[in-house]
Amino acid sequence: MSTDTDGFRAEVRDWLRAHLPAGPLPSVDTANGFARHREWERELAAARLSVVSWPPRYGGRGASLLEWLVFEEEYYAAAAPVRVGQNGLFLLAPTLMRYGTAEQRDRLLPPMARADEIWAQAWSEPEAGSDLAAVRAGATRTKGGWLLSGTKTWSSRAAFADKAFGLFRTGQDKHRGLTYLLFGLRGDGVTVRPIRQLGGETGFAEIFLDGAFVPDADVVGAPGDGWRIAMSTAGDERGLSLRSPGRFSAAAARLVELWRRAGGPDADSLRDRVADAWIGAQAYRLHTLAGAARLAAGGTLGAEASLGKVFWSELDIMLHETALDLLGPRAELRGGDWLDGYLFSLAGPIYAGTNEIQRTVIAERLLGLPR
């Protein structure tokens, strides 16, 4: 990468080396682990490293996209803790930057950067998954705001988070009857039921809403404009912001090391898969850098984000499966990073728009195949 980011890279690397917790933190999807991860975020924020690409007034440094990618590479290479605030940082914040009011940005972004307020997402419902515009949970008009009712589900981090953002029905029209709203998870009229995931922890939750109040100040964009805004958020989730290449570069480096130490016939027979995993991580990294260069030159990313989403989610599974196959009979033992990473990776092709939805987007919008 370019030399003008070298100084920043060194600063991030040195800071992480000096401040990383001694051992791994307890899982972010436990009450204690969530609290510990919140403390870690506050430490990052104090060093102005929690949101490097944000403007300084909100807690960032105004770093370039390239510098943000450098931060991510160093963060993952150091095996630093999971970003507990990532739903807010990488999904809600870009939406507020683009569609929020100045008042909303001033009020919401600084506490998000400091992890004083951690956000969960509330998109899916029991009857609205891939067909997200079928959401039924409604917001009805009341004095000074809206009253929410209905059920949201698979809400990542909602078991322990403070607030949530989501899409609610405010009109009959399938797409233009949706509004983007922010609401507290711990107030009146809100019941959160944690759901145990495949790995046994409560990484997501069901949210029952029965008259929860949302003031007008917490509507993002105009009422009825929620679908357009949510789709832009979904684009961020699929694209650059949620899955920076640092995660896969670091995992591929660890996989190569695991393979090198393993030796023997298993390692011999898995060599080509390790090579393909490294090649895939390198391809994703170079592709992201090229995308960043294109954005810096004034270009845009649209449906192209769907290509990346399918690629990284499948790469992630392949990387972890290969590592587990190298571990052989030890792979099933709980407590290992590779197993945890594998279980996490399995969700990749499902969230942020299933890979089936993405392939359809690619075929129709990029290739021009008929609907």
Next chain:
Amino acid sequence: MSLIRSAEQQQFASSLHDLLAAADAPGAVRRWAGGDHSPGLALWRKLAGVGVTALAVPPGSGGLGAGLADVVVACEELGHHAVPGPVAESAAAVPELITALADDRLSARWLPGLAAGDLIATVALPPWLPYATDADAAGLILLAEPGAVRLATAGTRHRSVDPARSLSQARGGEVLARGPAVAGAVARAREAGTVACAAQLLGAGRALLEASVLHARQRSQFGRPIGSFQAVKHQLADVAIGLEFARPLLGEAAVTLTPRDVSAAKVACTGAAQRAARAALQVHGAIGYTQEHDLHLWLTKVRALAGAWGSQAGHRARVMAAIADGGLAWN
């Protein structure tokens, strides 16, 4: 590192595309397969006219000294149009080899002709490339081994799965260069030819995807275009993903020319092109399984190039040798 194509490179690629699209390249490929090289050679002269054959030749020898990134842009477009003849050999490997040998006498003897397009060259580089490709169309045949580079003549000629391609044994004759310096030059030619071949594969993969999309939009069954069926859409989406993520590896390899990056590019471009070929045949159905349809010109070229300039297994082994030996730095 140049992450994205420059405006000039994009313009060059699109002018090559226009030139080849207007020149009935498939017709020339069919004639080449039937033993008549004349329309194919006319195509090469047109390409020489816009500088393709001069890219890898230094300015002092009548070339453009353009660098491999530009050679890759050209070779991708030649693969896109299935241009017949020893493309990776004549446009990349041989000029790189002769230039790297740094012998004024050899340079003067061949480089101006290569640059002008008057001379088409091929090379065998065993065991990497055991045969000389299209020796019957080449005015210069070389046998490049780590210890020596020789002038060669064509021995037994074998047909390829690609009807517009032949493979000949290279019988070594006059020694052109020998000694320790030769190994470096041969290695450079090997990397350059491999990158050029990977570029051809990426271009061929793109052509196969384009043909598949076109067919899927036009062909109707059950009263609707087959491209509206999800099973077809998703196959072609996977092809698009493979090609999209092979391209940055190719660009990187053209700049660094390290064994690690060159092999990563060849593995990815081959895989992406093979996926494109399988999907293209499936989407076209029986008409794709004929010689009447042009699709077979690309299908067979992809199979031929997939094993040329190093096997997939050999390239994966090179990647692992590089990265397990401390070459993990992400640069």
